[in-house]
Amino acid sequence: MVVYSFYIFDRHTECIYSKLWARQDRPISSGGTAARPLSGSSASSGPAVPDVGPARARPTRLSAQDDAKLVFGTVFSLRRMVQQLGGVDDTFVSYRTGQYKLHYYETPSGIKFVMLTDTQTANMRSVLHQIYVNLYVEFVVKNPLSPVEHPGGEGVANELFELALDQFVRGFP
Amino acid sequence: MASAKAARLGEEVWKSRVDKVNAELVTLTYGTMVAQLCKDYESDYLEVNKQLDKMGYNIGLRLIEDYLAKSNTMKRCVNFKDTAEMISKVGFKIFLNITPTITSWTSDNKQFSLIFEENPLADFVELPDDGRAQDELWYSNMFCGVLRGALEMVQMQVEAHFISDVLRGNDTTEMRISLIRYIDDEMPVDDD
Numbered sequence: 001m002v003v004y005s006f007y008i009f010d011r012h013t014e015c016i017y018s019k020l021w022a023r024q025d026r027p028i029s030s031g032g033t034a035a036r037p038l039s040g041s042s043a044s045s046g047p048a049v050p051d052v053g054p055a056r057a058r059p060t061r062l063s064a065q066d067d068a069k070l071v072f073g074t075v076f077s078l079r080r081m082v083q084q085l086g087g088v089d090d091t092f093v094s095y096r097t098g099q100y101k102l103h104y105y106e107t108p109s110g111i112k113f114v115m116l117t118d119t120q121t122a123n124m125r126s127v128l129h130q131i132y133v134n135l136y137v138e139f140v141v142k143n144p145l146s147p148v149e150h151p152g153g154e155g156v157a158n159e160l161f162e163l164a165l166d167q168f169v170r171g172f173p
Numbered sequence: 174m175a176s177a178k179a180a181r182l183g184e185e186v187w188k189s190r191v192d193k194v195n196a197e198l199v200t201l202t203y204g205t206m207v208a209q210l211c212k213d214y215e216s217d218y219l220e221v222n223k224q225l226d227k228m229g230y231n232i233g234l235r236l237i238e239d240y241l242a243k244s245n246t247m248k249r250c251v252n253f254k255d256t257a258e259m260i261s262k263v264g265f266k267i268f269l270n271i272t273p274t275i276t277s278w279t280s281d282n283k284q285f286s287l288i289f290e291e292n293p294l295a296d297f298v299e300l301p302d303d304g305r306a307q308d309e310l311w312y313s314n315m316f317c318g319v320l321r322g323a324l325e326m327v328q329m330q331v332e333a334h335f336i337s338d339v340l341r342g343n344d345t346t347e348m349r350i351s352l353i354r355y356i357d358d359e360m361p362v363d364d365d
Contacts, residue, residue, distance in 0.1 A: 011326075012359050013361040013362075073361065089248065107238075108241055108248065108249045109241060110328065133242040137242040141235050141238040141239065
């Protein structure tokens with residue numbers, strides 16, 4: 001199983017955390033990261049993550065910031081669509097393309113967790129829930145130095161959280 | 174029955190997933206704080222009420238995440254009655270090991286009372302004997318703020334206030350909670 005990236009969006013629809021592990025075949029340019037607390041691990045994907053092959057030529061490359069916006073736009077629209085079709089209590093769990101699978105979990109407090117993995121991965125909803133319970137609440141919410149809201153990602157990307165998240169994700173089979 | 178289910182959940186979480194501290198420590202800490210507030214605001218009890226509510230609000234904003242994590246809540250409550258059950262039987266249970274009684278619903282199901290048979294904040298407490306505290310100070314007013322803050326984070330705007338307190342010589346300690354509205358999802362800003 002390969003995890004490509006992970007995003008957290010707050011209830012103000014802002015991306016408050018994003019992290020990239022293995023690169024897909026679409027390298028992400030380093031531009032426009034000023035407002036986001038991007039962890040620098042995208043370039044140095046560790047030995048645990050296999051190389052995904054040579055990059056194919058793409059017409060446009062997106063900045064990490066635009067990436068996050070697109071991801072949010074996608075889950076936001078999907079979520080609305082799902083609710084309109086299946087009632088307000090319905091949520092979507094994941095979707096799959098030829099290239100990747102997107103997993104989604106939203107807490108009742110409106111924090112949205114998104115993880116992109118390879119297409120073979122099974123349902124990750126419970127994993128995202130665990131990240132919320134064991135990492136986000138423990139290391140971000142209970143951190144007295146972190147603000148209640150996280151404009152621009154302030155307070156989310158602290159050392160404990162980053163370390164624990166990285167370990168957690170690398171611990172997957 | 175939602176009520177029985179909530180009670181079971183609260184019991185289970187309290188037993189297995191909560192770190193406990195000495196109740197007297199909580200009581201004394203809270204008491205010291207209220208006493209200090211009364212001193213700082215020179216016995217302006219209305220202001221003390223306000224400050225307690227504000228503190229509670231800030232606690233509530235964070236506490237809700239801990240509540241959701243501990244109780245493993247994946248879904249929102251279907252209606253306000255459900256919310257009341259969860260507040261009493263899960264929320265108060267897991268954080269204070271009490272379950273206030275829910276009562277006095279209005280017919281539109283938007284307002285209810287919580288009766289606190291026991292209140293860990295108010296053990297050993299006597300209100301100041303200056304003739305005003307009995308009428309003005311809501312000693313446990315922090316609870317109101319906590320509920321307001323916590324519910325706001327799950328998109329419910331509520332108003333909460335105490336209407337009686339055994340510390341003031343009333344028969345019961347009762348808090349009134351009214352749902353003002355459900356808050357809508359925020360929309361992403363157009364960045365074109």
